Amino acid sequence: MAIGFIKKMFSFGKKEAELVEEQVDDRVVAEDAEAVEEPAAAPAPDPTEEDVAPAPVVSEPEQNIEEEPQAGAPEAIIEAIAPQAEEPVAEAAPEPQPEPTPLPAPTPVAPAAPPAPAATKPLKVQVSKAVAVKQDLPEPVAEPEKKLSWYERLRQGLARSSSNLSDSIGGIFTKRKLDDDTLQELEDVLIQADLGLETAMRVTDALSASRYGKDVSTDEVRAIMGAEIEKVLTPVAKPLELDLSHKPHVILVVGVNGTGKTTTIGKLAAKLTAGGLKVMLAAGDTFRAAAIEQLHIWGERTGSPVVSSKLGADAAGLAYDAWEKAKEAGSDVLIIDTAGRLQNKAELMDELAKIVRVLSKHDAEAPHTVLQTLDATTGQNALNQVEIFKNIAGVNGLVMTKLDGSARGGILVSISAKHKLPVYFIGVGEGIDDLEPFAAKDFAKAIAGVAS
Numbered sequence: 001m002a003i004g005f006i007k008k009m010f011s012f013g014k015k016e017a018e019l020v021e022e023q024v025d026d027r028v029v030a031e032d033a034e035a036v037e038e039p040a041a042a043p044a045p046d047p048t049e050e051d052v053a054p055a056p057v058v059s060e061p062e063q064n065i066e067e068e069p070q071a072g073a074p075e076a077i078i079e080a081i082a083p084q085a086e087e088p089v090a091e092a093a094p095e096p097q098p099e100p101t102p103l104p105a106p107t108p109v110a111p112a113a114p115p116a117p118a119a120t121k122p123l124k125v126q127v128s129k130a131v132a133v134k135q136d137l138p139e140p141v142a143e144p145e146k147k148l149s150w151y152e153r154l155r156q157g158l159a160r161s162s163s164n165l166s167d168s169i170g171g172i173f174t175k176r177k178l179d180d181d182t183l184q185e186l187e188d189v190l191i192q193a194d195l196g197l198e199t200a201m202r203v204t205d206a207l208s209a210s211r212y213g214k215d216v217s218t219d220e221v222r223a224i225m226g227a228e229i230e231k232v233l234t235p236v237a238k239p240l241e242l243d244l245s246h247k248p249h250v251i252l253v254v255g256v257n258g259t260g261k262t263t264t265i266g267k268l269a270a271k272l273t274a275g276g277l278k279v280m281l282a283a284g285d286t287f288r289a290a291a292i293e294q295l296h297i298w299g300e301r302t303g304s305p306v307v308s309s310k311l312g313a314d315a316a317g318l319a320y321d322a323w324e325k326a327k328e329a330g331s332d333v334l335i336i337d338t339a340g341r342l343q344n345k346a347e348l349m350d351e352l353a354k355i356v357r358v359l360s361k362h363d364a365e366a367p368h369t370v371l372q373t374l375d376a377t378t379g380q381n382a383l384n385q386v387e388i389f390k391n392i393a394g395v396n397g398l399v400m401t402k403l404d405g406s407a408r409g410g411i412l413v414s415i416s417a418k419h420k421l422p423v424y425f426i427g428v429g430e431g432i433d434d435l436e437p438f439a440a441k442d443f444a445k446a447i448a449g450v451a452s
């Protein structure tokens with residue numbers, strides 16, 4: 001269906017999200033067990049005719065997820081993309097529209113966007129950047145020490161790798177002109193920094209084109225490196241778009257153990273609920289009790305009901321049932337957590353493929369978004385992780401986490417050059433707000449150690 005889109009901004013309640021976070025921080029996990037539990041109506045038939053999963057339960061958070069965003073809250077993290085006024089959905093799609101997919105009511109703030117007719121509810125939303133807290137909001141009380149901005153954390157996280165890189169580059173060019181030997185040494189250094197052969201050659205080619213036979217300073221090399229890295233990353237720095245004509249839009253989150261899947265789900269759910277979407281979470285990591293508990297805590301913090309089952313239950317069966325629960329509840333988005341698995345464990349990867357297969361029985365295009373989390377402290381192994389998860393689970397977007405730590409990060413450049421998968425977000429901390437849209441220029445500068 002060829003539909004042009006216009007963008008419409010919605011305000012959201014970050015302040016509200018902070019309040020929720022405070023309430024929940026005081027809560028202990030045990031209280032989670034007291035959450036209202038709605039037993040499954042009947043055990044769902046196992047779609048794959050394999051092990052029958054115990055009936056999952058939906059734990060409703062205590063918080064009302066449809067609360068109005070508070071006035072004076074910072075502006076949108078969600079852009080709704082509605083069909084263009086001059087091309088209404090009704091004309092573009094002659095068949096009767098089943099359920100429209102309204103975004104629950106945050107305040108539209110984009111003056112440029114003409115109001116969409118009632119029949120043209122947003123079909124896509126873009127999950128983008130949270131803007132800074134407005135000036136007139138009171139200063140947060142009792143904040144012990146000033147939290148670094150996400151960009152400062154990113155730079156700090158990548159500081160060690162970028163300064164190692166600078167030292168190596170400095171070592172090559174001290175009192176030497178740019179010639180074939182220095183170019184080869186530079187290429188080796190860039191490859192060791194995980195940037196990959198393709199990008200390393202881009203840098204050396206660009207440098208050689210303008211400086212061959214001349215003296216070169218480390219700053220010049222860093223500037224060219226930053227510019228070339230940015231060129232590789234710009235095509236993959238895309239905002240996450242959710243197609244809400246699928247209700248629920250299913251997001252499956254996959255990756256190696258400990259790469260930040262559950263935490264990223266929590267942060268993403270916070271963005272979506274704050275933007276007015278109805279989100280349901282599914283605890284598809286049925287291996288670890290702690291993972292199920294952790295997801296329940298994120299459910300409470302973000303006002304999202306959580307579908308979970310017994311430890312050891314069949315994860316594909318749970319995903320299948322969770323889709324039904326989300327459908328019944330009218331959720332806009334269902335986010336499914338999965339157990340961490342090493343990409344070389346065939347049996348576990350088969351289980352992931354089964355989750356994908358089973359979801360497609362409900363909706364041929366589900367899961368619509370398959371996000372893979374990558375730990376920024378990982379080196380070359382991450383290339384292989386993406387290769388295999390992409391083949392088996394159909395990964396169509398990446399999130400790089402832990403960029404606030406002692407990150408390497410260079411591998412994301414290699415992955416982008418090779419796989420060209422969109423990179424939607426970066427994780428820069430463990431907090432609910434520490435998920436930032438991926439910005440190619442900022443990342444390139446931080447890796448190259450170019451002053452901002």
Ligand SMILES: Nc1nc2c(ncn2[C@@H]2O[C@H](COP(=O)(O)OP(=O)(O)OP(=O)(O)O)[C@@H](O)[C@H]2O)c(=O)[nH]1
Nearest residue numbers: 257258259260261262263340401402427428429430
């Ligand atoms: N510093 C930092 N820590 C993070 C970030 N994202 C996740 N973590 C931490 O990394 C650890 C693992 O995160 P999880 O979300 O449990 O990872 P997971 O992939 O769900 O783990 P498994 O279920 O064991 O596979 C936790 O301690 C998180 O708080 C991040 O962006 N920055």
